[in-house]
Amino acid sequence: MLTMNRALSRLRAGTVIPAHPLALTADRAFDERRQAALTRYYLAAGAGGLAVGVHTTQFEIRQAGLLEPVLRLAADVTAEAAGERPVLVAGACGPTAQAVAEAELAASLGYDAVLLSPVVPGASESDLLARAQAVGAVLPVVGFYLQEAIGGPVLSRGFWRALADQPSTVAVKVAAFDRYRSLDVAHGVAASDRADQVALYTGNDDHIIGDLLAELPGGLRFVGGLLGQWAVWTRAAVEMFDGLRNDPALWWGRATALTDANAAVFDTAHDFAGCIAGVHEVLRRQGLLAGTWCLDPAEGLSPGQAEELTRVSAAYPWLTDDDFVAEHLDAWLR
Numbered sequence: 001m002l003t004m005n006r007a008l009s010r011l012r013a014g015t016v017i018p019a020h021p022l023a024l025t026a027d028r029a030f031d032e033r034r035q036a037a038l039t040r041y042y043l044a045a046g047a048g049g050l051a052v053g054v055h056t057t058q059f060e061i062r063q064a065g066l067l068e069p070v071l072r073l074a075a076d077v078t079a080e081a082a083g084e085r086p087v088l089v090a091g092a093c094g095p096t097a098q099a100v101a102e103a104e105l106a107a108s109l110g111y112d113a114v115l116l117s118p119v120v121p122g123a124s125e126s127d128l129l130a131r132a133q134a135v136g137a138v139l140p141v142v143g144f145y146l147q148e149a150i151g152g153p154v155l156s157r158g159f160w161r162a163l164a165d166q167p168s169t170v171a172v173k174v175a176a177f178d179r180y181r182s183l184d185v186a187h188g189v190a191a192s193d194r195a196d197q198v199a200l201y202t203g204n205d206d207h208i209i210g211d212l213l214a215e216l217p218g219g220l221r222f223v224g225g226l227l228g229q230w231a232v233w234t235r236a237a238v239e240m241f242d243g244l245r246n247d248p249a250l251w252w253g254r255a256t257a258l259t260d261a262n263a264a265v266f267d268t269a270h271d272f273a274g275c276i277a278g279v280h281e282v283l284r285r286q287g288l289l290a291g292t293w294c295l296d297p298a299e300g301l302s303p304g305q306a307e308e309l310t311r312v313s314a315a316y317p318w319l320t321d322d323d324f325v326a327e328h329l330d331a332w333l334r
Helices: 006-013 034-046 066-081 096-108 125-136 157-165 179-190 208-215 234-243 248-252 254-268 276-285 306-316 320-332
Strands: 016-018 049-052 085-090 113-116 142-148 169-175 199-202 222-227
Touching: 006 049, 006 085, 006 169, 006 199, 006 222, 016 234, 034 049, 034 066, 034 234, 034 320, 049 066, 066 085, 066 096, 085 096, 096 113, 096 125, 113 125, 113 169, 125 142, 125 157, 142 157, 142 179, 157 169, 157 179, 169 179, 179 199, 199 208, 208 222, 208 248, 208 254, 222 234, 234 248, 254 276, 254 306, 276 306, 276 320
Parallel strands: 016 049, 016 222, 049 085, 085 113, 113 142, 142 169, 169 199, 199 222
Antiparallel strands: none
16 A cells, blocks of 8 residues: 655645756756756745656756756755645656666655656557556656657557556646547546546646546546646646636636647647747746756747747736746745
């Protein structure tokens, strides 16, 4: 039986978990000062967790030797914060040996769970389940349905039922960006004997409000979100999350607007080419980041993306938290 600490109990209950970006200098070196400021921002905004070392953090941190420093800094800043401790989720990827080693690193730094990337070239569903079991022997596992457009495999309902049956599985992030495949996860988890022990988190940044208000098969719900979209305007995201159950009609009316804003941030017009740079640009405009630099020099804003970000920021002021950031920025950048 998996022992539930307070952080994992919070994960199960549902919360806001931003996918943490990576702060770099103009020469693409790790900017620890601004990285720490980002973590302080998310915690001050009311996020109940942080996902670090995931896609928004840039998978290339592994090749750059930054996985350990990035994970460690987020853990250290979190340990200094007042209030209830957030859930710390570390990204892990690669074949079994690599994923286990990354989970062991996260465990040594005090992380609570691992978000396990499903991208393993040539792996079958059985292979992925065995890998999840091996990682789960180190830390609790958050399963991950990654959209096919950026390399995620198509996975069956039977896979999700089997993953939910594993005692180490505590949650699943559904980022299929596909309503039918999202339902496959819900059907699979609902059929598991552990359905009441596996929290569903939306990673469908194109359908956030719809997911959070949806009634799913087996009486399941998305209890929270683990989202790249929530790496920006996080204070407003927390207010939205807290208000959804109290006034669902208001938020249903805003669902399309949030999807429109996500299209600008994630650069859907160019097949997500500028998705990380789009997150960076919002944070740069607020002063949290110094620029939009990515580890890959070829990554940046796409043509017209900056203008789209300006448009959605003006069109949906309830979506932004610029005043909140301006009020506290100096303290976070200390």
